[in-house]
Amino acid sequence: MTVSIWQQAHRRRETAYDVIVVGGGIVGCSTAYWLGRQQPSLRVGLLEAGALGTGASGRNAGFVLQGTHADYRSDMARYGERTARRLWNFTRENRDLLAAELRGTAFDWRSDGSLTAAGSADEAVRLRSSLSHLRTAGASAIYLDPEEANDRVGASGFEGGLFVTTGGVVDPLRLVRHVAAQSDADIHTQHPVRHMHWRNASVLLDTPTRRFRADRVVLALGPSLPDLVPPTSAVVRPVRAQMLATAPADTRHVPVPVYSHRGGFYVRQLQDGRVLAGGGRHQHRDAEETSTDSTTPAVQATIERYLHTHFPWTQSLSVEQRWSGTMGFSPDGRPVVGRVPEHAEGVFATGFTGHGMGYGFRMGRLLATLVGEERPQALELFTVSRFEDGEASTDAEASRTEQG
Numbered sequence: 001m002t003v004s005i006w007q008q009a010h011r012r013r014e015t016a017y018d019v020i021v022v023g024g025g026i027v028g029c030s031t032a033y034w035l036g037r038q039q040p041s042l043r044v045g046l047l048e049a050g051a052l053g054t055g056a057s058g059r060n061a062g063f064v065l066q067g068t069h070a071d072y073r074s075d076m077a078r079y080g081e082r083t084a085r086r087l088w089n090f091t092r093e094n095r096d097l098l099a100a101e102l103r104g105t106a107f108d109w110r111s112d113g114s115l116t117a118a119g120s121a122d123e124a125v126r127l128r129s130s131l132s133h134l135r136t137a138g139a140s141a142i143y144l145d146p147e148e149a150n151d152r153v154g155a156s157g158f159e160g161g162l163f164v165t166t167g168g169v170v171d172p173l174r175l176v177r178h179v180a181a182q183s184d185a186d187i188h189t190q191h192p193v194r195h196m197h198w199r200n201a202s203v204l205l206d207t208p209t210r211r212f213r214a215d216r217v218v219l220a221l222g223p224s225l226p227d228l229v230p231p232t233s234a235v236v237r238p239v240r241a242q243m244l245a246t247a248p249a250d251t252r253h254v255p256v257p258v259y260s261h262r263g264g265f266y267v268r269q270l271q272d273g274r275v276l277a278g279g280g281r282h283q284h285r286d287a288e289e290t291s292t293d294s295t296t297p298a299v300q301a302t303i304e305r306y307l308h309t310h311f312p313w314t315q316s317l318s319v320e321q322r323w324s325g326t327m328g329f330s331p332d333g334r335p336v337v338g339r340v341p342e343h344a345e346g347v348f349a350t351g352f353t354g355h356g357m358g359y360g361f362r363m364g365r366l367l368a369t370l371v372g373e374e375r376p377q378a379l380e381l382f383t384v385s386r387f388e389d390g391e392a393s394t395d396a397e398a399s400r401t402e403q404g
């Protein structure tokens with residue numbers, strides 16, 4: 001596309017902010033929100049390539065769960081008990097902050113609990129043995145035997161389940177838009193950042209139609225972070241997730257979100273009776289290591305088979321919608337936060353590994369603190385330096401059965 005002399009003059013005019021957040025998903029919008037709360041005098045701008053919630057944040061199942069994608073016992077084995085407990089508490093804070101800070105009716109907030117259902121006897125053993133550790137960590141959870149677990153969510157074939165009373169659900173797109181609206185930031189949608197030029201004390205950000213300048217930058221780009229910071233391709237990779245929605249059922253059988261098969265599948269039922277289901281990626285791993293936004297017959301058939309097996313009453317419901325989204329996966333399943341190499345005025349957060357609604361709002365507060373030059377304690381849980389220090393297990397297998 002050519003550029004006229006008038007457009008060129010417009011482009012050269014810089015719009016300046018103290019802080020620019022790039023990325024209008026849950027993490028970027030939450031960062032803008034918390035910057036306004038923590039440092040109201042700052043001028044904050046948010047640049048988003050498309051519309052708010054264009055990425056995974058506007059395409060997910062809306063589960064706001066605690067912990068990571070894995071069961072608590074697995075987290076303890078992998079990260080150590082202290083880190084597992086801190087991760088749980090971080091996501092618990094995320095849930096509590098959502099409930100306390102925001103007007104829940106603006107994004108259909110419901111917190112009636114969540115069920116992690118066991119898809120196998122082995123998973124049931126792991127979930128049951130997580131219970132005492134979770135309680136020690138302060139979690140409010142009970143273990144349900146197979147009959148109770150299935151009855152509670154109108155299901156069959158689950159081997160038991162862990163019911164966490166603080167699990168919740170949202171309309172994720174409305175949440176993102178609400179958080180952005182509650183922030184004091186100037187929101188610039190349809191502004192993809194193509195280049196960043198790092199100057200001595202500021203950063204220039206070029207979009208196709210405008211140039212922006214900021215003293216500090218927060219990059220909340222999900223799986224697209226390596227486009228602007230290539231070295232981060234070592235810590236985040238794109239992974240596709242697919243979902244479907246059925247026509248409304250007459251009865252509400254599933255009152256709480258259900259997460260099963262080690263996060264391989266997930267189901268919820270909306271107030272109007274429609275059933276949302278997703279996952280199945282673990283049975284099609286190679287094909288889903290992509291950022292292409294499209295559904296595939298193979299994964300969709302896997303989701304339908306799961307739904308019809310464990311929720312047989314869905315067999316008569318037609319599928320009304322199918323969609324996909326791209327998530328950023330980290331090498332060890334934990335989010336990754338750091339400073340842009342050689343440019344300390346830029347910070348980033350990525351790699352939410354299918355669980356970003358469980359972290360996002362609280363993560364925005366952490367990033368806002370980090371921009372304020374403080375080093376929040378919780379940063380230790382997510383710091384990119386764990387890969388440099390070799391502390392992190394980068395066992396790809398272990399991060400393969402996650403939600404999303």
Ligand SMILES: Cc1cc2nc3c(=O)[nH]c(=O)nc-3n(C[C@H](O)[C@H](O)[C@H](O)COP(=O)(O)OP(=O)(O)OC[C@H]3O[C@@H](n4cnc5c(N)ncnc54)[C@H](O)[C@@H]3O)c2cc1C
Binds near residue numbers: 023324355356
């Ligand atoms: C189908 C599906 C189901 C899921 N279910 C759940 C769930 O139930 N619970 C849960 O916790 N998690 C779930 N997830 C994962 C969750 O959606 C993500 O972890 C979370 O949304 C990540 O948020 P984010 O803000 O980091 O990234 P994103 O939402 O990806 O936001 C990044 C934004 O940056 C923008 N951007 C990219 N490049 C540029 C650029 N150069 N310039 C400007 N803007 C740019 C993008 O357009 C995008 O809007 C699911 C994901 C999918 C796809």
